Amino acid sequence: MNTLFLTAEExxxxxxxxxxxxxxxxVTPAVIVPEDPEELIVRRGMASFANAExxxxxxxxxxxxxxxxxxxxxxLREQAFTREELSxxxxxxxxxxxxxxxxxxxxxxxxxxxxEFLSALTQVxxxxxxxxxxxx
Amino acid sequence: MTSAAPLSPSxxxxxxxxxxxxxxxxxxxxxxxxxxxxxxxxxxxxxxxxRLLERMKQIDPSLNGNADKALMTVRENAEQAKKKExxxxxxxxxxVRSVVSLGKGVIRHPILTILLILxxxxxxxxxxxxxxxxxxxxxxxxxxxxxxxxxEYLKSFLAFSKGTTGKAGEELFKRLPDTM
Numbered sequence: 001m002n003t004l005f006l007t008a009e010e011x012x013x014x015x016x017x018x019x020x021x022x023x024x025x026x027v028t029p030a031v032i033v034p035e036d037p038e039e040l041i042v043r044r045g046m047a048s049f050a051n052a053e054x055x056x057x058x059x060x061x062x063x064x065x066x067x068x069x070x071x072x073x074x075x076l077r078e079q080a081f082t083r084e085e086l087s088x089x090x091x092x093x094x095x096x097x098x099x100x101x102x103x104x105x106x107x108x109x110x111x112x113x114x115x116e117f118l119s120a121l122t123q124v125x126x127x128x129x130x131x132x133x134x135x136x
Numbered sequence: 137m138t139s140a141a142p143l144s145p146s147x148x149x150x151x152x153x154x155x156x157x158x159x160x161x162x163x164x165x166x167x168x169x170x171x172x173x174x175x176x177x178x179x180x181x182x183x184x185x186x187r188l189l190e191r192m193k194q195i196d197p198s199l200n201g202n203a204d205k206a207l208m209t210v211r212e213n214a215e216q217a218k219k220k221e222x223x224x225x226x227x228x229x230x231x232v233r234s235v236v237s238l239g240k241g242v243i244r245h246p247i248l249t250i251l252l253i254l255x256x257x258x259x260x261x262x263x264x265x266x267x268x269x270x271x272x273x274x275x276x277x278x279x280x281x282x283x284x285x286x287x288e289y290l291k292s293f294l295a296f297s298k299g300t301t302g303k304a305g306e307e308l309f310k311r312l313p314d315t316m
Contacts, residue, residue, distance in 0.1 A: 038152055040293065042212045045157030046220065049257045058257035061250065062266070073249050078239035086238055087227040089256045091220055097255065097293070100286035101248055105241070107282070117241025120234040127226040134222070136176050136215035 004115075005030040005122040013106050021115055030126060033133040034095045047092040053080040090124050095132065098125040153202060156192075156209040161217050167195060172214055179211035247283050250274070255290045267294060 003026045006014055011027055035043070049055070053076065060072045090098060098121060105118050158164045161172045168175055168191055178184030189207055193199050199206055242249050251274070258267040271291040278284035 038208075038212055039216060041152045042157055042209070042216045043220070044259070045152070045154055046159050046213070046216060047256070048159060049260050051257075054253055054257050055261060057249075058253045058261045061253065061270075062262050069246070069250055073243070073246050076243065076249065078236070078243045081239035081242055083227060083230070083235045086235065087224050089252060091223050093252075093255055093290075093293075096289060097286075100282070100289050101251075103282040104248060104286055105245065113237070113240065113244070116233075116237040117244070120230075120237045120241065123230060123234055124227070124238070127230070128223060131219050131223045131226065134219075136218040 002026055002119070003028055003123075004119050005126040007032060010102065010106055017109055017115075021109060021112070025115060025119070030122060031129055031133070032095060032099070032125070033129040035132055039132075040092075040094050043092045043094070048088060051080060051082070051085050053077065054085065086124070090128060095125055095128050098128065151205045151208065152212065153206050153209045156206050157213050158217075161221065164214060164217055172217055175210070175214040176218060179207070179214065247274070247278075251283075251286055251290055255294060259294065264294065 002024055004014065005028050007030050010030070014022065014027060057073060057076045057080075061069070064072050102118065102121050102125065105114065105121065109115050109118060158167060164175065165172055168188075170191075175188065178188050185207055188210060189199075189203060192203075192206055192210065196206075242252060251271075254267055254270060258270075262270075268291050271287045271294070275284045275287035275291065278287065
C-alpha cells in the first residue's frame, strides 16, 4: 500500500523532499481526530506493557548516563515491536504522539525505507483517528 | 489539521478515578455482571446512569462522595474498552510489510525508540519523576526541534498518567468479539 495519509502542513513538507523519494507514493489527506485528556488517561490505566525485551531495554535505559542512551538500544531487535505491542503502545499514546513522531520522521526522510516507515505511521494514525471519531 | 492540546501541569487534572479503570472487557464485565455494550448503553441516559450507580454502590458502598466522577470514569472506561478492541481489530488488517516497517523504523531512529519506550514501559519500570526528568533532559538537549517538542509533549502527557503491568493487551487479540 503506497499511500501516505498526510495533513496539509505535512504535505508541504513531503513535497519538499527530493522527487526521487516521493516517486511512487500517493498522498491522501489525513483526517485527524485526537483524543481528549480523559480518554488518554483511561487508556493509560488500561494499558498492558508486558514485553520482556522492551522492559529490559527500559530498565537498562534507567541505569544509563546521557551519552550512552543510544548504545543501550543497540541490542534491541525490531522484532520486539510486534503487531500486538505496537497496537498497545499507539492506542495508549494517542494521535497527538503519532503527530509528533511523524513530525520527527518526515522532514528527515532520506531513503525509501524512511518513507515506508512514515507511511506506516500515518496508516496507524488514520486508523486511530477513525476509531476516535466513531461512537463506542 | 486538528491538534490535541498538550496537557500542562497547570491545567486542571481530568477527573478520572483510577480505581474504577479496569483493563479490558472481561474485567469490566466481571465487575459489573453485565455486557460491556450494556454498560455503554446505560451510561447514555439518566435512568441508565442511575442503574449503573446503584450497581457501583453495591461494589463500593463508600462511593457517595465521588459518585459523579466514578460514573464518568466507568462510562469512559467502557467506551475506551470498545474502542481499543476496534483499534486492535483494525491493526490486524495492517499489512505485514507496514508492521515490519514500523519495527525497523523505530529501531533506525534511536531517539524515537527511547521516547516510545519511556512513554510506555517507563511507567512500569521507573518512578514517574525520573521519567519526567529524563524526558526534560531530552527536551532540553533538543530544544525547539521536533524531537524536543515530542519529548515536551510526552512529558506533559505522562504527568497525568498511570501505568500497569498487566497482560490484557497481549490477550486482547485472542478475545476480540466477532460481532464488531
